Amino acid sequence: MNHPVKTSRKEHHVKKVEAVIRHYKLEEVKNALTQAGIQGMTVSEVRGFGRQRGHKETYRGAEYTVDFLPKVKLEVVVADDEVANAIQVISNVARTGQIGDGKIFVTNLADVIRIRTGETGPGAI
Numbered sequence: 001m002n003h004p005v006k007t008s009r010k011e012h013h014v015k016k017v018e019a020v021i022r023h024y025k026l027e028e029v030k031n032a033l034t035q036a037g038i039q040g041m042t043v044s045e046v047r048g049f050g051r052q053r054g055h056k057e058t059y060r061g062a063e064y065t066v067d068f069l070p071k072v073k074l075e076v077v078v079a080d081d082e083v084a085n086a087i088q089v090i091s092n093v094a095r096t097g098q099i100g101d102g103k104i105f106v107t108n109l110a111d112v113i114r115i116r117t118g119e120t121g122p123g124a125i
Helices: 023-035 080-094
Strands: 014-021 042-048 055-059 062-066 069-079 103-109
Touching (some): 014 023, 014 080, 023 080, 069 080
Antiparallel strands (some): 014 069, 055 062
16 A cells, blocks of 8 residues: 655644753653653664763773763653653753763654654654
8 A cells, every 4th residue: 555755835833853962861761751641762782972072991901992982872752842852851851960961853854744644743752
């Protein structure tokens, strides 16, 4: 059964919220977002560094710098009216107050298409 993909030029006002957070905060953030009514997310294990520029470790007497630290990237797609809530939930739950808590990035999405039905925009989330 083929569903034609419906494309349009109208603005859908959908945003992607990406958060790079500590591994051990993932479950707590996921539960808080679910409780806040935000459904669906994608999670990836990533490595990177920000201002902290990694840290020094010693292995068999040799000191070396670990530049890329393991983190988790959480992605959620929400309608414009849910963005502030998603940011607040992620910020409040992922915050430890220490360097390395992570970052949140918000981007506009041109469109979202549900593959199964061809539905577009906020209804496809």
